Every structure is written in structure tokens, then in C-alpha cells.
Amino acid sequence: MTVKEAKGIMITRNRNIDMTRGPLFKKILIFALPIMAMYILQLMFNTADMVVVGRFSGSKALAAVGSTGSLINLIITLFMGLSVGTTVIVAQDSGAGKKEDVSKSVHTSIAISIIGGLIVMLAGILLSKPLLNMMGTPEDIIGLSTLYMKIYFISTPATMVYNFAAAILRAAGDSRRPMYYLVITGTLHVILNLFFVIVLHMSVAGVATATVISEYLSVVLIIMCLMRCDGGLRFIPKKMRIDMEKLKIIVRIGLPAGMQGLLFSISNVLVQSAVNSFGSTMVAASAAAGNVENYIGTTMNAYYNAAISFTGQNMGAKKYDRIDTIAKVSTILVFATWILLGGAILLFGRPLLSIYTSDPAVIKLGILRMNIMIVAFFTCGIMNVFPGLTRGMGYSIMPMLSTLIGACLMRIVWLVTIFKWYPTEVILFTCYPVTWTLAGLGQVGIYFYARHQIRKNTELEVEAAKM
Secondary structure (H helix, E strand, C coil), rough: CCCCEEEEEEEECCEEECCCCCCCCHHHHHHHHHHHHHHHHHHHHHHHHHHHHHHHHHHHHHHHHCCCHHHHHEEEEEEEEHHHHHHHHHHHHHCCCCHHHHHHHHHHHHHHHHHHHHHHHHHHHHHHHHHHHHHCCCHHHHHHHHHHHHHHHHHHHHHHHHHHHHHHHCCCCCCCHHHHHHHHHHHHHHHHHCCCCCCCCCCCHHHHHHHHHHHHHHHHHHHHHHHHHCCCCCHHHCCCCCCHHHHHHHHHHHHHHHHHHHHHHHHHHHHHHHHCCCCHHHHHHHHHHHHHHHHHHHHHHHHHHHHHHHHHHHHHHHCCCHHHHHHHHHHHHHHHHHHHHHHEEEEEEHHHHHHHCCHHHHHHHHHHHHHHHHCHHHHHHHHHHHHHHHHHHHCHHHHHHHHHHHHHHHHHHHHHHHHHHHCCCHHHHHHHHHHHHHHHHHHHHHHHHHHHHHHHHHHHHHHHCHH
């Protein structure tokens, strides 16, 4: 395969960035930008759901859509976490030049994503209403929330396959094509939103149906892409089967990540239940403010994906010293994102919330939430990015435990103690920055422990080679 220089970035014919050679800052940023754009576009399309129903179907419809987010994440996150295992194993095999192993990982990953997607779809459809009732969803929106979720979960097989396929491409150094496909399907999503809600007056059913159609188009596009790839990345449907050795590695790395996401989602469901106790106006305000805040979170999540892929490939190539540079670059990018985007949200909070709704009570409560959350969002970025470095090195259980104790467990403790004693909106939302900080400190400590172990093992290998 020929390689060309493009402004100092080594890029192969299939758009893959060479992660194991050359300066890292520019490469990480160039790799992360398409992922960032993809996440922001995805969030914009989700925003379109909320804006369309909020503006054309009212604040109750907005609350109905917004109240389902934490519950949807709870149901899908365990299987979605396995895609982290896919990223790591494909990145390490690519870095080591093992084409046959890459091929086995590709076909195993697509197979388990289909199985996982079907399981999640059935669970979501069957459990939607009982779980919404358990969360104390206000009576005036629970019917709309249930309808939205049941239609939405029809899309989860496609969502699951798309995310695993995108993880495969990113692990090999291609973060652009998943973004291109999202632009196409997201544009269709917005058009269908407007048509179903404004023209056909379908309200929450309309935005959910638009999601289903666009998600299935996205999976068609990305699977066609994998079928046209060269070498080990090429997906051949008749070769799709589960390789047990690859599955074990994917589960070993991905299951703790999925469990971390699951536990995190459980804590968020409990927080959402507390939000629900303030009524549908607070639910709408929290949903709108949370959607705005997610623009920072999804941007930082791009650095998490970059950290996994870059660390994984350099581990495979045995270039361990580059991992420290990856950590420094990731931290700088998180801090810069917090300053730029966080500052913009604090300055323009009211106009941003006005996009979702014209209800002054909703806007007032939304600004209250954003002011509390944004001030400490840097710690959220650290909490999310450093596990990517550690998982790229092959350590997955310890990051899960740090999130379990520092974020999930402490968030529950906060709800049953501090919030119970002082049940106000300010006390409720303060649990986020407090637990982000605790979990973030734990993740940084775990990273340094993992690097120490890598150095120790390397020294032992060198000594053994001399004997």
C-alpha cells in the first residue's frame, strides 16, 4: 500500500492515519475532528427531535422525549460497551500488522452487534412502560414517552451494527467515512422530522419514526463501506461468524466498559427520577439544558475514541513511550474544549434554550442547571478520556471500578443523603460535578498505575532477552 505525506500526517490510500509514527498532536486532532463532527451532528439531529416537538407539539411533548434519554441509554449501553473491545482489538492487531486477526475481529464484531441489537430491541419494547412507571414519570407525559420509546427501539439493531462498524473503521485510523454517512442520514432525519410532525401531526411518534428510517439507512451505507475495504477490514457476509478467541478478548475488554456505562446509566436514571419529582416543567428544562451540555460532552468523547485507537495501535507496535504523549495531548484538548464551548454556553445560555421552547419557566430552570454543570465540566472530560488510554493498554476492569465507586455509587449516596435532606434543584444537580471530580481523580491514578505496569513488563522483557 502506498503512503503519502499530507502536511506531516501519514495517510494511507484508504484514509487511515498512521498512529505509530510522527508527531501526535496534529494526528490526534485530525483523527478526532471527524468523530467530533459526527457526534455533534448526531446530537444536532437529536436536538432537532426536541426542537420540533417542543415548538410544534408543546412542552409536554418536549418533556416526553427528553425524559426517555437516560432510560434508553440504560437499556442499550451494556452491548454498546462491547464496541470498545472491538476498537481495542482491531487497533492492536492493525498496529501489529496481523491482517488475518483483523478479519476475524471484524466478522465477529458484526455478528455480535446484530445479536445484541435484536436483544436490546425486544427488551426496550417490552420494558419501556414498566421502567417509566418505576422512574415516576409524570402522568401527563408517560403515554407519549412510552410511545416514543417503543418506536425508537425498533432502530436499535441498526444503531448497534453502525456503532460496531464505525468502531472498526476508527480503530484502523479512518474516522472520516462514519461522519460522511451520518451527514447523509442525519439530513434525512431532520427532513423526515419536519414532515412527520408539521405536515402529518405525528408528534413524538413522528420523530421516533424518523430515527428508525435514518438509522437503517446509516447501517446500509457503513456495511457497504466495509464490504469495499481492502485487506483484513473487508467485510464478507458469508464469512460472518463468531470466533471464540476474538469474542473472549472483545468481552474481556468491552464488557467492563459496558458495565461501566450500565452502572452510569443506572445512576442517571435515579437522577432522572429525582428530576421527575419536580414535575413536567423541570423535566423539560433538564432535557433541554442537558441537550445543550451534551455538545461539550460529545466533543470530549471524540478524544476518548482517539485515545483508545492511538493507544491501542502503539501498544500493538510496542511503542509504549508515545502513550504518555497521547495522554498529555488528550488533557490539553479536553481543557481547551471546556474553556471554549463551556464559556460560549454560559454566555449564550438563554438564547440557546429559547431554541427548544418559549416557556419562560422552562428556560429559567434550564439556565440554573447549566450554570451548575458547566463550571466543572473539565472534570467530566478527564473522567471520560483517561479510561480510553487505560483500555487501549488492555486494562478495562479498573476504569470500570473507578467509575462505579467515584461516580455511580457516590451519586446514589448523594441522592439518599444530601438531596434527601435538602431536596432542591441546586443540590440535585450539584451531584454531577462532585462525582465527576471523584471519578476523574480515580481514572488518572489508574492510568499512572497501568503505565507503571507497562514499563515494568518492558524492563522484564529486555532483561529476559539479554539472558
